[in-house]
Amino acid sequence: MLADDALGRGRERIEDPLPQSYFDAFNSVSRDPNIQLMVADDGEGRVVGCLQLCILPGLSSQGASRALIEDVRVASELRSRGIGELLVQWAVTEAKARGCKLVELLTHHSRVDAQRFYKRLGFADSHVGMTLRF
Amino acid sequence: MLADDALGRGRERIEDPLPQSYFDAFNSVSRDPNIQLMVADDGEGRVVGCLQLCILPGLSSQGASRALIEDVRVASELRSRGIGELLVQWAVTEAKARGCKLVELLTHHSRVDAQRFYKRLGFADSHVGMTLRF
Numbered sequence: 001m002l003a004d005d006a007l008g009r010g011r012e013r014i015e016d017p018l019p020q021s022y023f024d025a026f027n028s029v030s031r032d033p034n035i036q037l038m039v040a041d042d043g044e045g046r047v048v049g050c051l052q053l054c055i056l057p058g059l060s061s062q063g064a065s066r067a068l069i070e071d072v073r074v075a076s077e078l079r080s081r082g083i084g085e086l087l088v089q090w091a092v093t094e095a096k097a098r099g100c101k102l103v104e105l106l107t108h109h110s111r112v113d114a115q116r117f118y119k120r121l122g123f124a125d126s127h128v129g130m131t132l133r134f
Numbered sequence: 135m136l137a138d139d140a141l142g143r144g145r146e147r148i149e150d151p152l153p154q155s156y157f158d159a160f161n162s163v164s165r166d167p168n169i170q171l172m173v174a175d176d177g178e179g180r181v182v183g184c185l186q187l188c189i190l191p192g193l194s195s196q197g198a199s200r201a202l203i204e205d206v207r208v209a210s211e212l213r214s215r216g217i218g219e220l221l222v223q224w225a226v227t228e229a230k231a232r233g234c235k236l237v238e239l240l241t242h243h244s245r246v247d248a249q250r251f252y253k254r255l256g257f258a259d260s261h262v263g264m265t266l267r268f
Contacts, residue, residue: 002194021196021197022196022197024197025191025193029192029193032168034166035191052192052193054188056204058204058205059163059186059205060136060145060146062146062147062156063153063157063158063160064155065159068190071192071194101267102266102267102268103266104240104263104265104266105263106240106263109260118264122266123265125262126264127240127241127262128242128243128259128262129259129260130240130241130252130260131236131261132226132238133235133236134230
């Protein structure tokens with residue numbers, strides 16, 4: 001799914017076997033208590049959606065933790081059926097339960113549908129998301 | 135410094151003693167090996183700038199970690215002297231050293247000077263930064 005969109009296609013290397021770097025990253029994520037990788041499955045064991053939630057302590061806003069949602073993906077043939085909404089609602093609920101006062105995310109300017117989706121779920125397009133890629 | 139700008143003023147509680155929540159957050163940040171709080175001092179022990187750098191493992195981009203810069207602040211009377219630039223350059227160098235392929239940050243739409251500053255340092259305003267505040 002990570003490679004299954006216009007931006008991901010050029011960034012991923014989907015081969016069999018997968019490059020070791022994916023397994024290394026999965027192990028790092030698994031070890032980090034502040035990062036959760038959540039998947040949606042179709043009831044028959046097939047992963048049809050995913051997102052990554054990071055809980056980040058910080059000093060600002062009276063020492064409130066914030067949550068960062070990254071890498072939201074839904075299988076292309078199953079979009080617009082509420083799978084992404086379930087995943088993001090889970091992330092928001094989890095962020096609240098862990099004491100966060102803010103959930104934030106960056107979405108590429110070109111992902112206009114995603115921006116509409118997040119606004120529908122209550123997010124504001126309040127910030128500029130700036131990136132530096134090496 | 136966290137309270138010393140238009141947005142921070144309404145969000146912080148600067149009292150003596152500081153609310154316990156700031157100390158709790160500082161302890162959480164200190165315990166997390168993926169979060170670094172960097173300060174600039176004026177050579178006489180006074181903190182004149184700060185930022186928080188988070189290193190976040192993740193599966194996308196072939197399992198590349200990304201870095202998130204948060205809460206960049208410079209004492210108001212010492213702005214435009216390169217302190218913020220030193221801090222951000224440190225964060226970018228550290229992110230590279232820790233294997234990140236991407237540094238990202240959100241800056242409020244109203245912080246036009248900040249956006250110009252980050253562009254000068256090579257950042258692109260490629261994303262929409264979306265937030266949900268509780």
